Amino acid sequence: MLVRGAVLTVVLLGLVAFSVLLAKVTLTPSPASEDLVTSNLRPGRSLRQYAEDxxxxxxxxxxxxxxxxGVPFGLLLPFFVPRRLRMIRTTLLxxxxxxxxxxxxxxxxAGRAFDIDDVILNTAGALLGYFLLGRRISHRYYVYTDASGAPGPSAQEPAADPEPAPGPAARRTKTAATKTARGKAGQPAPP
Known part of the structure; x- marks a missing residue:
């Protein structure tokens, strides 16, 4: 439990530090490019501009x-996202x-504009980070913390099987009884 708390604290601090860096990089005004930037809502337009200009x-x-x-999102978010559909949830977040x-x-x-290509590239970076390292380290973290006695699905006892599956002889008997019942249902009742 102590290891889980320490790791989550470190990851949370990393996410906060990354958020501060992200804000500094993306939310700093750029007065020199005020007249040059325009919003881009068409995917690929900025990428073509990068290639041409x-x-x-x-x-x-x-x-x-x-x-x-986007890479830090792929490394850090898997620690906070439930295991089921982790990649999809990380990508959407x-x-x-x-x-x-x-x-x-x-x-x-000032001097900044909305660009859908930036969103696409950042999300692709998160996927890259997730597949290169984020998936492995978050998986190892959960395996380690579940194995070390933290309560979770692997720590619970498996449920007992309520009734064993019937063997071949029981299936044949059941099938014959079903056919007999069907045959009787189709016959008229005696007078």
Whole structure:
């Protein structure tokens, strides 16, 4: 129980630190680009612009930076998301969080705009982080904490089987009785 609490505290502090960094990177005004930025609601438009208008290094910096911003979500969120459908829930939580960040950027921050491609790249980064490392470390964490005596599904006793499955002879007898009952139901009643 102590290990579980310590790990969750460290992960929560990591998520808070990442959130502060994310806010600093994404919510800082950029007055120099105020006249240049426009909102993008069409997926792929910004990526094409990176490829056409930027140098290779600039395009890699833009796209790669957005991918890297999502990776911590894929590493940290699996610790807080239930096991069932963990990848889907992590992906959806990341997409919602990044969409909110982009909306705040577009509405409140000078020189910044909403860009759907940023949301897509951030979410792809979260998936990348999840598949590269997040899935494994969260799985090991849960296996370790469940095995160390923490109450959970593996600590409960298995339910006893109420009745053993019938063997072949019992099935044949049951089938014959069912056929006999059907045959009698179709015959007229005696006078």
């Amino acid at each position: 930027y140098t290779f290094l600039g395009a890699v910096k833009q796209a790669g930076g957005n991918l890297l911003l 990341t997409a919602v969080a990044m969409a909110v960040v982009e909306l705040v950027q577009g509405a409140l921050v």
